[in-house]
Amino acid sequence: MSTPYTLLESRFARIADLDHARGILHWDMETMMPDGAAPHRGEAMATLGVIRHEILTDPALGEAVAAAEADPDRAGVDGAPLDAWQRANLVEIGRVRRHATAVPADLVAAQTRAAAKCQHAWRDARARSDFEGLRPLLEEVLRLTREEAAAKAEALDLSPYDALLDQYEPGGRSARIDTLFEDLAAFLPDTIEAAIARQAAEPEPVALPGPFPVDVQERLGRELIGIVGFDRHHGRLDVSTHPFCGGADGDVRITTRYDEADFTSALMGMLHETGHALYEQGRPEPWLRQPVGAARGMTLHESQSLLIEMQAGRSRPFLRYLAPRAAAAFGGTGPAWTADNLYRLATRVARGFIRVDADEVTYPAHVILRYRLERAMLAGDLALADLPAAWDERMRELLGITPPDQARGCLQDIHWPSGAIGYFPTYTLGALAAAQLFAAAREAIGDLDDRLAAGDFGPLVAWLRRHVHARASATSTDRILEDATGAPLGTAVYKQHIRARYLDA
Template sequence: MTAYDRLATRFARIATVNEAISMLNWDASVMMPPGGAAARGEQLAVLSGLSHELATASALADDLTEAELSPPADPWAAGNLALMRHRQQQAAALPADLVEAQSRANSACESVWRGARQTSDFAAVRPYLAEVVRLTREASMALGEAFGLTPYDALMDLYQRGIGAADVEPIFTAYEGFLADALPLAEAIQAGRGIPTPLPGPFPIPTQEALCRRLSESAGLDYRHARLDTSAHPFSGGTPTDNRITSRYTEDECFQSLMGVMHETGHAMYEAGLPRAYARQPVGEAAGMAAHESQSLLIELQVCRSDAYLSWLGPQLAASFGGDPSLYATGNLGGLLRRVDRGFIRVEANEVTYPAHVILRFRLERALMAGDLSVDDLPGAWNEGMQSLLGITPPDDRRGCLQDIHWYDGAFGYFPSYTLGAMAAAQIMAAIRRAVPDVDEAMSKGDLSPLLGWVRREIHGRANSLGFNDLMVAATGKPLESADFTAHLTARYLTA
């Protein structure tokens, strides 16, 4: 066995432990009775610790050194080896006790946050968040030192390799400028169009569940390898051959669940589409969280909110929920699903204002990590930021700094991925329209297979063999730019 083959075995083992962690996280959010939380926290901490131990084993480091002396000729294998080194350096930068302490602190904080969010009680979770921030900063400094990055860039690198604050800052600043004009313009155009009529309902939850399942299946999700469940906070988890997606339901309306499920379906199909030949290898994973969001938002925003898809979706909705057929016309559905407003909640935001939510979080988490903002001052800073970006002030922390799970679960540096993903999705959709001219016609029949064929080949099939921008170049002909995104917004929202 060559050193490279031994490494492949070692990394497969690490990935398999991480699969177990992913499944236990899914269970914790979807199935676990509340009394199981403490034990689950320990299980996750111990498995995280073992995963870290495997990655920092001296025998693995020796194999890396040996393999690098005669790197494999095959480009995927060579890329895999480089990623293995990157992973090993990341792990080696972090002491084992810090990794387990982070896992425990994140579990404890997330668990308290669930209650604190409901009662809008930031004070209850503040000490837990302070501990999470303290440990994350410690980790970020260690990682930053190891890679010659700023601490915050080192965290960003964990979620989207190779992308740092300097990459996103000009994009965000430009978007803030765009938004200053675009938002009032979109609102004015929208006002001129009149108010769309809400679907009358009722929206029984079993009917929504059945429709969600059918739509995700017709989009390409294979339920022999997937489950759809309910959780307080929708997410996509599991493994490439066992996708676990979740949604939440309210009887008041149906779009939250439908669009949420289609979003998670995009994530799940990415995982399912990764090449099996490199399963459990670093090069065989998804290309990062911005790439991942590009796939979920491609389905949710580019496809499902397009006129073409809505013209097919309307009759499906009508068959499920009944009532006046004219309400299911594309024009009315588009009015409902592409409504621009200024809201407090990121996950309910429209695609015009969504980047503002991300910009706020990016700035605040960067300040938290730099030590320029204390956890005590977070609620105030949040509210000021919302006022400055969208001209609104959250009435309470539930609709402010308590709304997202990320920080309370130790995820700092993740938020920019959402907006990079939204921009990438627009760029990918533009490329698909060039390559597959009849893609909209297929979408208007509910047929996503031409689109899925393209992303399977151009995105999913390339897995993590390229960096994010190289992947965008290979797939779309250019690195990530905001031009296709703003063109998309202009066509959809800024054209009377």
Template sequence: MKAYNFLENHFKEISIINQISDILGWDKEVIMPIGSLSARIEQSSYLIKLAHEKICSSLINEKITEALEDMSSLNDWQKANLLEIKKIFDDYASVDNSLMREYSSLRQECEMVWRSARKNKSFIEVKPYFAKLLLAVRKIAAVKADYFKVSPYQALVNEYDSNRKVEEIDSIFSELKNFLPQFIEKVRSTQGEKPKLGGYFPIELQQQLGIEIMKDFGFDFNKGRLDTSTHPFCGGIPHDIRLTTRYDENDAFIALQGIIHETGHALYEKNLPLEYAYQPVGRNLGMAIHESQSLLTEMQIGRSDEFVEYLIPKLIKYFSVDKTKFSQDNIAKYVKYVEPSFIRVDADEVTYPLHVIMRYELEKQLIGGDLEVGDLPAAWNDYFRQTIGLTPDHDALGVLQDTHWYSGIFGYFPSYTLGAVTAAQLMNSIKKVIPEMNEQIRRGDLKPIYDWLKMNIHSKGKLFSSDQLLVNSTGESLNPRYFTEYLESKYVHG
């Protein structure tokens, strides 16, 4: 136990370093002045260097080996924690510290340039920065691929969903690509025109509405806050959760749906096992499970007819609008309307997977060297026209719309749709356990749903693999059938 106890104490220190880095990352996205970028890059690079050195020392390797030989003395949580510690050590040891520091600097620089390029609708502005960043990502992917004996792209996917093989993603996405085009046509042929809910919605009132709804979902404002950013996200640390959204005074639902989505992420972080808050086993299980929590919250609950019924009195309370415009029928149609669109984060849940699958296939080509930076905008536009049926008028509607690649994040995109598939499977099980669920949502009583999620998903941390977690909570491993059945029930038979 001595070696294991040493590792627990050591990795608590590393966890604190990473939490400081996370708060600095939130600050950079939300309130840091642009002129402070160079100082922030130095700060972040130092923290990465410090964590890397603390993880990759020969002493840590010796302690891991010693603890593995004494695993019989550990309980299940400790065994899982030790295996996670070894996984982290291997991940860090596989890449030279100087390459990781270079990557950290390049990603922060590129992301800041991307903000301006997106505003100016000009990929050319960010192209040289992105080219250097992509080269660093390819180097990291190649080194990790050699170390772990996997493909370069699999090595990147493992950072966000470590238990999911690319071949399985290919199979699930192939099934969805075969299902979605005809299904979209079927839905669009019967849904009629989209209701017009536009008006003037003061940002201050939108914020107040969002905060009220976050509280109803169970968000604790004593340990978190809501702010504004270019791209909505959930950041911070489990004891200090930072949510952001973006506002449009002409459309209250853009901010609202962003808030509901990010609240799903926040509740997952809030309910992780407190006993292991500073240990690897106490962290979230990966981004596919994380996205399942946000999409279950936003789509399965937040765009249901029952939630709309709960929402209408709140909309009327905050905004001076024609009550007939905010009828049950109008809002239900509005939040479930299926329509091909340019921006992924604004897409409906039926066309959304096509946005993700496109990015997945393009980034595989970028990492594999089959697609170069200069050819990316044209490849994006061609693919978008073929799959979504639209051609972007400018880069901000196309290749510049997401922050991920310009922040050096590759292998994340599949998690969004894998999360949607997982959410449908989880909700299918929740409905069996809580038959009165729909009535509870109608009343705004969401606690029973999140009690089930806390008990079966959130509180388990990394104790199980994602598939084992699903088997334990739903009876089977990931199955896309529940997602397609959910879509058919909601959009065709609902």
């Protein structure tokens, strides 16, 4: 017998199917699509988004949510009470729906168009380092994002910034981020200075002698992501300009890009995306097509990629495993190919301009800078005309360097041109969570280092499955972290990790 709750499940299964299509079409766009197909693809993606939005905002759906919420003890099949997962699903459905109904359809459509135009122009603007040329389009995107934030703030009873943040990190609040980031901002400058000084006092690591043929890189990469646990029966590895983890339920697709001069860049990138993929592939099968079955949010998502790449992938034990295999694959011999040298290359600290190239010590500085600027932009405290100067000033404050041009400054990321405000902080929240989770896993798995040195990710991934992946969205990020690590998200373990790896050892 159909009940309000079962109606919700069937509507959200339909949304899952639309998202399946959107996920594969997006992957295709980045990896396969011929250039001339962009306009048609844009239309198709927009229409799937509109249909999705129509389903979410259908008043009948709202009535079913209200009816199920009013009587959860009889909302199940044949009047049975909802179980814990069904209740959690109902909570998530309410959340997803509140986000969707907060924004009128014509604003969504206007945002899609403005973001598409601005993202397209951004590629040229970045190539020419021309922020002023991009500014009119970016103003429009920002204006619409502020409209969206205001509408969601009203509907969700949050501040405008938190209303946007909540899309990427459900339950995330800027007051908490402020505290964490202030702590990090105080920790970082001296730590960066000390780490660089310490590395400068040691002999330089030996550069790995390339070139490294792409087919060998790919073969080694596939072997490694398989060892880590990527399920190639439910996923693929391909090439794209900007590496990502996407695809669909049961079909998780990661990408990389190969640099013939440096095989570690693609390899570490593959480990990173594999961390994301393990999360997607580890969600509970029966709930994959429902909101409660989704990954919890971007903080935990990024924690999984950083745990596999930064915590495990760049650890001494794993690099002891990797070194002889990489040497054999590329036919390398000599001092460049020792585990110790690979480790020193993989943990090199440097003040740079580009976020995506940053090491794990300087990375939070890039994020804190963006977080503070985007909050000011959204609040109307920073005019776009003043963004380049503000960017450079903060860069000097946090990292002590000045970008030589806007391409390596405020034009480097696609996030703002695409209307994504509230996303950046999750990178660093994820780094904090990764450190905390890895420390807890090491505590739980007595011989974790030996396992990694033997290329055995089994116990680590099983631990992540149980403590993170399998919980999907059945509870909050905080609860997942507390249950797994005994503490809420904080900076302490991350700082210990940075000290241990870069200052003490």
